[in-house]
Amino acid sequence: MDITPLFTITYGLYVVGSRSGDKLNGQISNTVFQVTADPVKVAVSISKAEFTHELISSTGKCCIGVLSEEADMTFIGNFGFKSGRDVDKFASIPYTLAPSGCPIPEVNILAYIDLEICNSIDVDTHTVFIGEVTDCGITGEGTPMTYSYYREVLCGKTPPTAPSYKLESHNLEKK
Amino acid sequence: MDITPLFTITYGLYVVGSRSGDKLNGQISNTVFQVTADPVKVAVSISKAEFTHELISSTGKCCIGVLSEEADMTFIGNFGFKSGRDVDKFASIPYTLAPSGCPIPEVNILAYIDLEICNSIDVDTHTVFIGEVTDCGITGEGTPMTYSYYREVLCGKTPPTAPSYKLESHNLEKK
Numbered sequence: 001m002d003i004t005p006l007f008t009i010t011y012g013l014y015v016v017g018s019r020s021g022d023k024l025n026g027q028i029s030n031t032v033f034q035v036t037a038d039p040v041k042v043a044v045s046i047s048k049a050e051f052t053h054e055l056i057s058s059t060g061k062c063c064i065g066v067l068s069e070e071a072d073m074t075f076i077g078n079f080g081f082k083s084g085r086d087v088d089k090f091a092s093i094p095y096t097l098a099p100s101g102c103p104i105p106e107v108n109i110l111a112y113i114d115l116e117i118c119n120s121i122d123v124d125t126h127t128v129f130i131g132e133v134t135d136c137g138i139t140g141e142g143t144p145m146t147y148s149y150y151r152e153v154l155c156g157k158t159p160p161t162a163p164s165y166k167l168e169s170h171n172l173e174k175k
Numbered sequence: 176m177d178i179t180p181l182f183t184i185t186y187g188l189y190v191v192g193s194r195s196g197d198k199l200n201g202q203i204s205n206t207v208f209q210v211t212a213d214p215v216k217v218a219v220s221i222s223k224a225e226f227t228h229e230l231i232s233s234t235g236k237c238c239i240g241v242l243s244e245e246a247d248m249t250f251i252g253n254f255g256f257k258s259g260r261d262v263d264k265f266a267s268i269p270y271t272l273a274p275s276g277c278p279i280p281e282v283n284i285l286a287y288i289d290l291e292i293c294n295s296i297d298v299d300t301h302t303v304f305i306g307e308v309t310d311c312g313i314t315g316e317g318t319p320m321t322y323s324y325y326r327e328v329l330c331g332k333t334p335p336t337a338p339s340y341k342l343e344s345h346n347l348e349k350k
Binding site: 001002005009011012013030031035037038039042043111112113119124126130133135136137 | 176177178179180181183184185186187188205206207208209210211212213214215216217218220241285286287288294296298299300301303305308310311312313319321322337338339
């Protein structure tokens with residue numbers, strides 16, 4: 001099946017901050033969306049292979065940071081193409097801590113959404129975590145980065161663990 | 176809690192086609208996203224109050240149509256601000272049928288994604304349905320409509336059953 005039609009689905013781009021003890025982590029996700037309005041709940045799909053999956057599963061917390069269009073590939077690559085098991089992704093990124101204790105980058109982030117996970121669904125390679133919004137705030141001004149902006153303007157690639165990964169032919173090389 | 180930060184989340188806009196016997200229905204949704212790549216699965220959050228919820232729950236099928244930016248408020252309003260219990264939403268809209276039997280509008284739709292529901296999660300007022308993509312195709316050329324385009328350019332409102340509905344102050348009046 002040619003999955004090109006799936007590339008017409010619109011997404012934003014986010015840094016999902018998580019934490020276990022003193023160990024902070026952050027990863028890029030494009031699958032963040034509000035599922036209910038009362039109470040306010042937000043879902044995020046995370047690969048079971050990710051360190052973030054391990055941290056969210058053990059703590060039941062994460063904090064979504066909404067990426068600004070001003071974020072460059074170096075910033076995104078730090079969170080998106082390395083594993084928090086191998087490197088400290090916040091070593092060179094200034095950050096604050098959300099009430100949950102999860103990190104929020106101080107740069108390139110327009111808003112944060114702090115989540116207490118209340119439900120999850122096992123979907124093969126990924127888990128869709130559903131979290132109640134316990135806190136949220138605006139942290140910057142600008143335009144939220146969309147996934148299409150990331151791919152078309154920044155020419156960003158999609159890592160194999162992303163929900164939307166399929167064929168390398170769909171992944172433009174980073175310029 | 177001021178939920179303004181949640182409006183920085185990026186969404187597209189879709190017509191979710193469903194069917195029970197000869198009864199066809201379609202509703203607008205902004206919460207459609209791919210959750211896994213192998214097999215390809217897509218999630219959609221639907222209010223329990225919607226007729227679509229009743230149809231998907233009974234048949235386990237729906238077909239996502241990706242809205243084009245060229246869709247106007249009359250077209251969107253037909254699917255978004257009426258109930259299929261009261262009116263035949265496809266009475267004046269030309270359509271084709273996906274392999275699932277669910278309707279796809281022939282106009283203002285860039286792509287269709289046919290789903291066989293394989294899982295669902297109860298989230299208070301809504302159900303997040305997860306479906307395996309059984310067929311998909313490109314049906315038009317253009318730019319996918321984003322939720323922010325709908326709100327900012329078309330000045331579209333958000334109905335009370337939408338996952339992102341909260342305060343009328345956030346809902347601009349239709350011009």
